[in-house]
Amino acid sequence: MDALTAELIKLKRSLAWPIVIGLPVVLVLAGAATQLADGTTPEDGWDTVWLQSVGFYGLFPLAVGIAVLGSLVWRVEHRGSNWNALMSSPASSLRIVVAKAAVIAGLTALMQIILYLSVLAIGKLAFSLEGMPDSQHLSITALLVVATVPAAVLQSGLSMLMRSFAVPIAVALLASGFSTAALMVAGNAALVSPYGLATRTALLGTGSFVDEGTITGGDVAAILIAAALGTVVLVLCTTAVLEHRDTRV
Structure with a gap:
């Protein structure tokens, strides 16, 4: 069985889905909680709803969410003799690394899509905002899908190396x-x-913390280049490490 197919089958009963769905929904609701309680409308419409949603989400909940997904995806391999069974399979170390990272990155991508849909839902259903969110918000969501891939690969590698469920999450929080x-x-x-x-991309265009409020072509290019290089380097490094960890006694 192909390594990626095997990983996708494991997702059927995974505890990752509550994180993928729950984390962005809860943070969007939390961002709008004050105005919902006061019965007021966001001052700048969709821009305010978006800022309230991603302003906190991008600082550390996003990284922690990716870390939890990484720990969940690798948890089964650290039980019993599953590690030795994994390493004795026909799949190469590179295929295993790519398959695990792809699953985590895919779940992370869904998390970003759900964040956008949650912003849309809260804006329409709770605040009765007219029209649709600015196309910029959709573009940032797409960019965030790409920009979170290196973090997914890194967290996959950390969860591969550590049997502890919590330590990779703590690393993500501190980092x-x-x-x-x-x-x-x-x-x-x-x-x-x-x-x-991941943080820089999430806050892009918001004018908060590390962002100046304007999106330039240079910023987007820097994010895409960093995402591409980071993904390749981390996949190669993780594969090299896995090559030297064939079995666990």
Whole structure:
């Protein structure tokens, strides 16, 4: 059986789905909670709803969500003799790494789509906003799907190496904090961090924290280049590590 197909089958009973759906929905509701309680309408319409949703989400909940997904996807391999069974399969180390990372990245992508749909739903159903969100918000969602791939690969690698469910999540929480600080000091140079890359993209165009409020072609190009290079480098590094961990005694 193909490595990716096997991973997709495992998702049927995975606990990842509550994270994929619940995390963005809860954060969108939390962002709108004050106005919902006061019965007021967002001052700048869709822009306000979007900022309230992604402003906090991009700082560390996004990274933590990816980390939880990584731990859940790898959890089964750390039980019993499953690791040795995995490594004795016909699939190469590269295929295993790519399959695991692809599943985590795919779940993360769905999380971004659900975030956008949640913003749309809260704006229409709770605030009765006219029209649709600005096309910029949809573009940022698509860009965020790409920009979170390196973080998905990195968290996959950490969860591969660590049997602990919680430690990779703690690493993501701490690293996202350091990366946000690095973004504030070094700007786009901090995009070398997968967590910084995810945060920078989520806050793009919001004018909050690490963002100046304008989206330039240079920013988008930097994000795409960092995402592509980060993904390739992390996949190769994770594969090299896995090649030296054939079995566990």
